[in-house]
Amino acid sequence: MNAEQTAQLARRILTSLPPLAATLVAIPFLCLMLAHSQAVHAGAPIPIPQIKSALKRYAGTIGCQFQFDDRNVVVHDIDNDGKKDVVVLFFLDAGCQGGSTSGTSAFAVLDVDVRGRAFIRPELSQPAVPAFGFPRLIKRIFVRDNQLWYTAKDFDWSKDPLCCPSKPVEAPAYLRMSTLQVANGQNFAVWHWATITDR
Numbered sequence: 001m002n003a004e005q006t007a008q009l010a011r012r013i014l015t016s017l018p019p020l021a022a023t024l025v026a027i028p029f030l031c032l033m034l035a036h037s038q039a040v041h042a043g044a045p046i047p048i049p050q051i052k053s054a055l056k057r058y059a060g061t062i063g064c065q066f067q068f069d070d071r072n073v074v075v076h077d078i079d080n081d082g083k084k085d086v087v088v089l090f091f092l093d094a095g096c097q098g099g100s101t102s103g104t105s106a107f108a109v110l111d112v113d114v115r116g117r118a119f120i121r122p123e124l125s126q127p128a129v130p131a132f133g134f135p136r137l138i139k140r141i142f143v144r145d146n147q148l149w150y151t152a153k154d155f156d157w158s159k160d161p162l163c164c165p166s167k168p169v170e171a172p173a174y175l176r177m178s179t180l181q182v183a184n185g186q187n188f189a190v191w192h193w194a195t196i197t198d199r
């Protein structure tokens with residue numbers, strides 16, 4: 001039950017009770033609604049050092065060359081469950097392959113608790129969750145019209161050398177769930193990051 005459903009249920013019950021009973025009944029609902037409000041929400045301070053620390057620990061277990069720009073942190077309900085999430089962009093050479101063309105920009109999703117502690121949600125984050133169609137290097141993420149967007153440079157294959165993409169890209173980024181059918185006929189729901197560009 002999300003915060004809005006909790007509020008609706010509370011209103012239905014409270015309007016059917018006498019005042020004293022309504023006050024007593026309201027207390028657990030208030031506690032429940034406060035618990036919902038402990039999720040990350042727009043306007044709340046974003047604990048950048050804690051987010052960076054959690055991200056660095058996570059990245060250190062899966063790759064090398066971790067990089068993170070403090071500006072690439074947004075608050076957005078990326079999985080459409082009605083609760084705001086912290087979405088970040090970072091850079092990582094997953095698997096430590098080395099070389100100047102190894103590593104990619106990657107998305108991660110975090111929760112932040114009431115004490116400002118940040119926790120990675122690996123089930124929604126790269127590299128466990130694959131991403132399709134994005135440029136290798138993304139510069140910035142932001143929210144516009146309740147949608148996650150990014151800016152990047154992509155290759156103009158007619159002239160760009162391998163080091164240096166030059167074509168500006170601005171496009172939406174989505175976290176989507178698809179159904180994967182496996183050999184025995186069973187279906188699995190799997191998350192993936194997706195984008196729409198004119199590439």
Ligand SMILES: [Ca+2]
Nearest residue numbers: 077079081083
């Ligand atoms: Ca969410």
